[in-house]
Amino acid sequence: xxxxxAFVGLNLISNIGSVRLGKLLEVFGSPQEIFSAKYEHxxxxxxxxxxxxxxxxxxxxxxxxxxxxxxxxxxxxIITLFDQDYPCILKEIPGAPLVLYVxxxxxxxxxxxxxxxxxxxxxxxxxxxxxxxxxGLSAQGVTIVSGMARxxxxxxxxxxxxxxxxxxxxxxxxxxxxxxxxxxxxxxxIALSGAVISEFPMDTKPLAxxxxxxxxxxxxxxxGILITEAAKxxxxxxxxxxxxxxxxxxxxxPGRIDSLESMxxxxxxxxxxxxxxxxxxxxxxxxxxxxxxxxxxxxAIKQKxxxxxxxxxxxxxxxxxxxxxxxxxxxxxxxxxxxxxLILRLQFKKLIKxxxxxxxxxx
Numbered sequence: 001x002x003x004x005x006a007f008v009g010l011n012l013i014s015n016i017g018s019v020r021l022g023k024l025l026e027v028f029g030s031p032q033e034i035f036s037a038k039y040e041h042x043x044x045x046x047x048x049x050x051x052x053x054x055x056x057x058x059x060x061x062x063x064x065x066x067x068x069x070x071x072x073x074x075x076x077x078i079i080t081l082f083d084q085d086y087p088c089i090l091k092e093i094p095g096a097p098l099v100l101y102v103x104x105x106x107x108x109x110x111x112x113x114x115x116x117x118x119x120x121x122x123x124x125x126x127x128x129x130x131x132x133x134x135x136g137l138s139a140q141g142v143t144i145v146s147g148m149a150r151x152x153x154x155x156x157x158x159x160x161x162x163x164x165x166x167x168x169x170x171x172x173x174x175x176x177x178x179x180x181x182x183x184x185x186x187x188x189x190i191a192l193s194g195a196v197i198s199e200f201p202m203d204t205k206p207l208a209x210x211x212x213x214x215x216x217x218x219x220x221x222x223x224g225i226l227i228t229e230a231a232k233x234x235x236x237x238x239x240x241x242x243x244x245x246x247x248x249x250x251x252x253x254p255g256r257i258d259s260l261e262s263m264x265x266x267x268x269x270x271x272x273x274x275x276x277x278x279x280x281x282x283x284x285x286x287x288x289x290x291x292x293x294x295x296x297x298x299x300a301i302k303q304k305x306x307x308x309x310x311x312x313x314x315x316x317x318x319x320x321x322x323x324x325x326x327x328x329x330x331x332x333x334x335x336x337x338x339x340x341x342l343i344l345r346l347q348f349k350k351l352i353k354x355x356x357x358x359x360x361x362x363x
Contacts, residue, residue, distance in 0.1 A: 001061070006031030007080040009064045011099040012201050013055045018081060018096050023047050035059065070202040074175045077102045087111060088340060093220040093246050097199035101175060104191035108354075110168060112344050113143040114282065115222035115243075116159075117215075117236045118152025118229045119261050126152055126229025126261065129253055131159035133226055136279035138165025142288070143194065145170065145221045147214055148183050152228050152236070157190055164193070168221060171198040172206055172214035179206035215239040216246075223286055223341070224249035226276065230264035237264050240273070249285060251276045287311065287345055314342045315362075318352050322359035 001009075010016050010031055016024075021031075027045050028034045034042070034056065042053035071078055079085045079100050089111045090096055116134050118126050134144045134156040144160035146153040148169035160167035169190050171179065175198060178184045187196045199217065200210060215235065219225055219242040227250070230236040240250050252273040255262020269275050276282055317323065317331050328339050343360060346352045353363050 001032050001035065001064075003031055004078065004080060005064050005068075006035060007099055008067055008078060009035065009059060009061070010056075011097075011199075012063055012067065013052070013059060015052055016098070018098055019094075020047055020052070021081075021098055035061075067202055070176060071101060074202070075103060076175050076202070087221055089113070089223075090217070090220045093216070095216075096220070097217070099199065101198045101200070101202065102195050103175065103187065103197075104193075104195035106168070106195050106197070107166070109141070110143045110166060110195075110221075111340075112141065112288075112347075113145045113168065113222045114286075115145040115218045115225035115239070116152065116156035116228065117146055117218060117225060117239050118156075118227055119231060119234050119236065120149050120151040120153075121231075121261065122151045122155075122229045123259070123261055125255070126253075127155045130155040130228045131162070133228070133253075133279055133282075134159025134167070135163040135165075137282065138163040138167070140279070140283060140288070141165070143168060145218055147172070147211075147218055148179075148187065148190075148196070150180055150183075154183060154186065157186060161189060161193065166194040168194050169196045170214050170217045170221070171196060171200070172210040174198060174200045174202040174204035176203045177205050211235060212238050216242040219243035219246055219248050222248060224251060224282065226251040226253065226282065227265050227268065227273075228253045229255055229261050230268075231261050232263040232267070234264045237268070240268060249274065251282055251285070253277075311342050311345060314339060315346060315351060318346075318360050318362055320361055322355050322357075322361050324357070324359050 023045055024034050028037055039053050039057045042048055042056055043050050081096055081098050085106060087106055114137055116130055118130055130152040138144055138160040143166040144156055145168045146156040157167050157169060167190055173179045178187055190196050215238045219239050225239060225243045227236050227240060243250050250273045252265045252268045252275055254275055255265050274285060313332060317328055325339055350363050352360050354360055
């Protein structure tokens with residue numbers, strides 16, 4: 001059994017997430033050894049218990065072969081939490097999925113992503129603005145993330161495709177059960193210029209309990225999210241909650257005060273979500289706007305971009321000689337995740353560029 005096969009097998013077993021996997025790996029060292037372990041040893045691991053230990057011991061290896069055959073038939077690639085292709089920004093969230101099923105391709109530029117979600121029964125106002133914001137942000141090089149549901153999600157994906165940009169759809173089911181069925185063609189179009197992803201095994205049906213898990217990935221893949229329209233108990237509000245827990249920014253489009261479909265979004269504004277009326281509001285808040293250059297009083301000093309404090313600090317340490325992220329962590333008081341986000345912003349502004357070996361220089 002290869003490492004990938006073992007990870008896929010563990011993902012097929014209910015209730016083994018990244019936290020429990022971490023505990024198992026601390027004890028057994030590799031996913032293959034987890035499947036070789038005896039029941040008593042597995043059950044003794046903190047947080048595992050008898051039921052999960054029993055599920056691991058009784059697991060049938062042919063289920064892995066079936067899973068790979070099914071994914072191959074659908075053209076779906078399977079990656080793990082430890083693969084280079086796994087989205088770096090998603091690794092930051094608690095309980096990041098062990099395995100991702102990917103139709104299409106996830107690129108490094110997808111770490112500069114923004115989520116757009118909203119009601120399945122949105123008004124024309126909610127739908128047209130979802131498409132407008134998606135198209136506008138996509139035209140600026142931002143990857144649009146949504147859930148491929150009816151309503152706002154569908155229009156968000158269409159807006160990105162209309163701008164010939166990248167978009168990622170996160171499903172709450174396996175690839176053998178595209179949901180909703182009428183978006184099967186949309187999924188194929190998204191995969192041509194982006195990716196459709198799921199953490200669920202191939203034959204997982206679109207059950208109601210899957211969609212909150214789907215929502216946490218939408219926010220986890222995004223620097224921030226926009227909710228264009230949502231009723232009081234809308235699932236989009238669950239995405240907002242996950243975003244706040246994950247340290248993402250939440251943006252809201254204001255709605256009519258007498259509209260039931262705007263009660264949720266207007267309540268978020270009262271609670272401190274950022275009200276937006278145009279794409280520039282989002283780009284400026286995330287500091288993803290076009291870099292402005294300020295002239296130095298000393299003509300001998302080269303012009304320097306007008307950045308936020310941390311962004312400017314990082315820019316000062318990136319010269320014409322290549323420097324790695326680890327060296328930047330050592331030279332600054334910033335964490336690696338903070339540096340990663342700032343690097344994305346500087347790359348977006350075309351102020352720095354990446355060289356082989358994850359090293360960076362000024363453009």
